[in-house]
Amino acid sequence: METVFKTELHAHTKPVSGCSDIETKEMVNIYKENGYDSLVITNHFPVVMPGETVEEKVKWYLNDYYQCYREGQRVGLDVILGAELRFTENSNDYLVFGISPEELTTIYALLPYGIDRFYREFKNEKNVIIQAHPFRDGMERVNPASIDGMEIINLHPYFNARIGVATKYAQENNMIVTCGSDFHHHGHECMCGILTNKPMRNSFDIAEVLKSGSYKMSIGNLVVSW
Numbered sequence: 001m002e003t004v005f006k007t008e009l010h011a012h013t014k015p016v017s018g019c020s021d022i023e024t025k026e027m028v029n030i031y032k033e034n035g036y037d038s039l040v041i042t043n044h045f046p047v048v049m050p051g052e053t054v055e056e057k058v059k060w061y062l063n064d065y066y067q068c069y070r071e072g073q074r075v076g077l078d079v080i081l082g083a084e085l086r087f088t089e090n091s092n093d094y095l096v097f098g099i100s101p102e103e104l105t106t107i108y109a110l111l112p113y114g115i116d117r118f119y120r121e122f123k124n125e126k127n128v129i130i131q132a133h134p135f136r137d138g139m140e141r142v143n144p145a146s147i148d149g150m151e152i153i154n155l156h157p158y159f160n161a162r163i164g165v166a167t168k169y170a171q172e173n174n175m176i177v178t179c180g181s182d183f184h185h186h187g188h189e190c191m192c193g194i195l196t197n198k199p200m201r202n203s204f205d206i207a208e209v210l211k212s213g214s215y216k217m218s219i220g221n222l223v224v225s226w
Helices: 024-033 054-075 101-122 163-172 203-212
Strands: 005-008 038-041 078-081 083-085 094-097 128-131 149-154 176-180 192-196 216-219 222-224
Touching: 024 038, 024 054, 038 054, 054 078, 054 101, 078 203, 083 101, 094 203, 101 128, 128 176, 128 203, 149 163, 163 176, 176 192, 176 203, 176 216
Parallel strands: 005 038, 038 078, 128 149, 149 176
Antiparallel strands: 005 192, 083 094, 094 128, 192 216, 216 222
């Protein structure tokens, strides 16, 4: 497979992700300058967000994404909607690809009920649900039937993602595998990405290519075989 398009699957902007130091336009330009073709904005999507109504909360959440999208259109980088969900049951996090802005209201309504119910009610043929940094300290194992895959390579430098353990577990359970820089802070950008032979234009393209397996992963310029 000739792999010519590079995509970051895990990145956070402020103010929506309060743990991030990176503003929206800066995020887009960093990835453009480093030769990426596309970037998924996976800001944290918790129960507690600014706004009185669900609609106000979702609008606030989407503001960073739309700012990134417009900047991406200006500089020639495809900016894609994703989300990093946290349910109220524990501190696990899940990346969701293959979603539209309109579906965030449905997702929000399911956050109090946990990953098992979320998967039963929200999973469809167009989306992919991935456990982020699944073996980090404080994370809990979940029913493998309630996720599609695992982020086996998470390169956030402040946490031990136990890449080997995650890789072995994903392989044993025949899961989709992904990688992500989990970019929050200057100096940690562009650590990894997926490589594809066609451009990733939107969230559904990401889900489709992950399900097909028609991609490779890279750490820096090193291609990782799977």
